Structures are given as structure tokens and as C-alpha cells.
Amino acid sequence: MTLGQAPTAALAPKLQPSPAPLLAAYPGENEAVDVWNQRAVTALTNATTAGTPGVQFTPPVAFIHLAMVQGAVYDAVNAIKGGHDPYLAGLKAPTSASKDAAASTAAHDVLVAIVDQAPSTASLTPEVKSAIKTRLDADYTASLTQVPDGEAEAKGIDVGAAAAAAMLANRMGDGRFGPPGFTVPAVPGPGQWRPAPVNDPNAWVRNVRPFTLPKSEYFHTSGPSDLTSAQYTAEFNEVKALGRATGSTRTDAQTLLAYWSAPHPVPMLYAALRQVSASKGLTITERARFYAMTSMTGADSLINCWAEKAHWSFWRPATAIQLADTDGNPATEPDTAWTSLLALPPYPDEPSGANCAYSGVMNSAKAFFDNDQAEFDIASPGVGVVNGVPTGSTRHYSSFTAVVGDMIEARILGGLHFRRADVNGALLGQSVAAYVDANFFNCTPPGQCKKEERE
Numbered sequence: 365m366t367l368g369q370a371p372t373a374a375l376a377p378k379l380q381p382s383p384a385p386l387l388a389a390y391p392g393e394n395e396a397v398d399v400w401n402q403r404a405v406t407a408l409t410n411a412t413t414a415g416t417p418g419v420q421f422t423p424p425v426a427f428i429h430l431a432m433v434q435g436a437v438y439d440a441v442n443a444i445k446g447g448h449d450p451y452l453a454g455l456k457a458p459t460s461a462s463k464d465a466a467a468s469t470a471a472h473d474v475l476v477a478i479v480d481q482a483p484s485t486a487s488l489t490p491e492v493k494s495a496i497k498t499r500l501d502a503d504y505t506a507s508l509t510q511v512p513d514g515e516a517e518a519k520g521i522d523v524g525a526a527a528a529a530a531m532l533a534n535r536m537g538d539g540r541f542g543p544p545g546f547t548v549p550a551v552p553g554p555g556q557w558r559p560a561p562v563n564d565p566n567a568w569v570r571n572v573r574p575f576t577l578p579k580s581e582y583f584h585t586s587g588p589s590d591l592t593s594a595q596y597t598a599e600f601n602e603v604k605a606l607g608r609a610t611g612s613t614r615t616d617a618q619t620l621l622a623y624w625s626a627p628h629p630v631p632m633l634y635a636a637l638r639q640v641s642a643s644k645g646l647t648i649t650e651r652a653r654f655y656a657m658t659s660m661t662g663a664d665s666l667i668n669c670w671a672e673k674a675h676w677s678f679w680r681p682a683t684a685i686q687l688a689d690t691d692g693n694p695a696t697e698p699d700t701a702w703t704s705l706l707a708l709p710p711y712p713d714e715p716s717g718a719n720c721a722y723s724g725v726m727n728s729a730k731a732f733f734d735n736d737q738a739e740f741d742i743a744s745p746g747v748g749v750v751n752g753v754p755t756g757s758t759r760h761y762s763s764f765t766a767v768v769g770d771m772i773e774a775r776i777l778g779g780l781h782f783r784r785a786d787v788n789g790a791l792l793g794q795s796v797a798a799y800v801d802a803n804f805f806n807c808t809p810p811g812q813c814k815k816e817e818r819e
Contacts, residue, residue: 607779
């Protein structure tokens, strides 16, 4: 089965809660969706020990929960404004209701529930959870002070609460927080992934019910190259030379690109998309739709991606290079001391998760605007300081899809993937973005609105 087709059936410290809001008060209604997007990203991705603690979800888990938040915000605002298909049908609201209060309430209520649902760990203790929820409550109170008291605010709160409740009810029993780990043979053979350094505790992502796709393993990639093929040999030698931790053939610029790609994608991507939202002057309803569309695409790209990782269960370059004497390919030379520049994630190679996510989000943004052109920066903290040199950097882009090409190269340069896994991840994300654009968030009735519509 080729990509773009539906598959066949066969196939911590104790913290004192701070009452201070996370962000300064925002001046106008259009800012509410952006403000709560940033608050959601912080709550979902920040470390539990950060000055502003979060639940510290890994990228696919964070995307799934961000999609819940943004979907509820979209439904709340769209119920008031109208003009587009709801994500979850049945929500009604008067046009006089405050969209600002609705968006703030929907985001707050879903986030608080997510914090409660997140499994407790050694670092995500009840005290940390309480601190996060207390901060979200304070942020919400600060948000409502920006809305004039009265019937419009009350109606906005009502529709926001209803949208949040509908989303939370819809996601009950959806497979989140299921059993850990990918299936691994007792004695993995050539080409088969083996846990390094551990088996993914969030491998359950592959079984989560998608937000838009009919099922988690909806799109199939073409899979990895045959171990004895010329294509595999070329990709093996490419990542072996470029991706090694020391003694590589990378340039300094290539090393910086690899480090740029390493941190959590959710804060990096949504800081960039908020720039786009502001520069293009999106209204509150457009912003709500923009973040719902991109986050659901990102979530479903990763759910499908994790299902494909389980399907192919292909070894990563580090394992392949160290065990090349077992692959049956005389053109691949083993190097038992080879290690990758970037730390190995605990899941299989094919397809690349980073490319599934970045491609899904960026192609979704392109689809939203019916145009690839946009000016934005993606700032990365890198991996800290290496040999006394900071590894953080900022890259400027003039189109959404230019990011995808950089990410394909970056994951090879970091030693994490064969090129085919990166390209297949990018193609999978592109396919999910096209599916979401064709089937969700459409004008109601058809032809009566445009994506560039202004209130």
C-alpha cells in the first residue's frame, strides 16, 4: 500500500502554587485564543520542575491533548460566530455571547481536566498537579477580568463550559494512557528494532482513537528499504558519515541544524504559528479554527505515525551500524563504537516522528491559508551548551513547507533516522493534513465563507 491511500484490512519537589497569571492581561478579544494557546502549550510541555511547571508530556502525548484544548476552543467560538462545520455537533450559542469568555473557559476547563487525568509519576506529584491547576485558575480569573460583566460574559462562559464538557466526554475511553511498550521479539533479528535505551512508555499512542482519521493506521508508508538494496546501502553510509557523535563529516552549520531540531516541537511550532496568526491579522474565530486544524492534524499525524512504527518496527541507524555484520549486506561496514549526535528516542525508526509532526502542522497551515507563503521564525533552545558553545538557534522561514526540508535533513544529521524514514514521515504528515482540510472545518453552508473572511 502506498502513502496517501487507505490501508487494506490486512494490513519532584513540593511546589507552592503561585496565584500570578502566566501572561500579562491581553488588550482585545482577538488575543484570547492566542493567550490560551500559549498557556496550554506551557501546561502540557513544561518540565514539572520548571519555574512555571507543567505536566511534561512527550511530543505525541502533548499534541493529542493540545488538540483536545484547541478543538473545544474552536467549537465554543464557532458556536457563537457560526460559518463553519463544528468539530462536535450539537453546541448552540447566541451571537451575543462573548467569544473571549467562551474561548478562555473552554481552554481552562479542558486543561484542568487533563492535569487531573495525567498519571502521577515521581515528578508529577499531587502537589505539582495542584500547583498547575491553581495557576490555570488564576489565569482564568485574570482572563475574565478583561471581559465586561453582564449577560454576554455569562453566555460565553456557558458555551465554553459546554464545549469543554463535550470534548472531554468525547475523548473518554479513547486509548490514552494505555499499556506501555512496543512489541519486541525475544531475540530481534536483522532490521528489527530493539529498545534503546528503553521501550517507549507512551507506545499506547498508536492505539489512540484519532480526531479526524477513520482509524489510527489509516495511511501506510512505503516502509524501510530492503537491507541488501542499493538504496539502503546509500542511506546507511549517509547517516553513518553525517550523524555520528564524533568524527563526522558534518559542517558546523549542519551540526547547528541537528541541534535546532532536537527540542520539544510543540512550543517551537506554536510560537511560530502565533507569529503567523498576528502578522496575518486573524480574527478570534479564524485563530480558533487555525489552531484546531493544525493541532488535530499534528495529533493524528503522530497517532498514525506511532501505528506505523509498530507496523514496521525497523531498527535505528545506531543499531544498524553497530550490527552491520548481521544484515546480509556486504556493502555495509559495522562500527561497534558508533553513536548518534542526538540522544536516541525509545521507539522505532520508520517513520520519523519529528517529520510526521512538523510536516503535518506545516502542511495544515498551508492548507488553512490556501497559500504556502508566510514569514516567521522558529526558535530552538537546542540541547544546552556543548563544549562551551550554546546549541540554540533561530531559523527564519518565508514558507510553511520549507520547514519540512530542514527537518528531513536535521534528523539524518543528528544520527536518528535513515533518510527514507524522514521522507516517509513527511509524506504521512502531508497526507493527514490533506485529509483534515478536505473533511473538517469546512464552510457552512458550502461556498458561503472564505478562509480569509473577516468579521
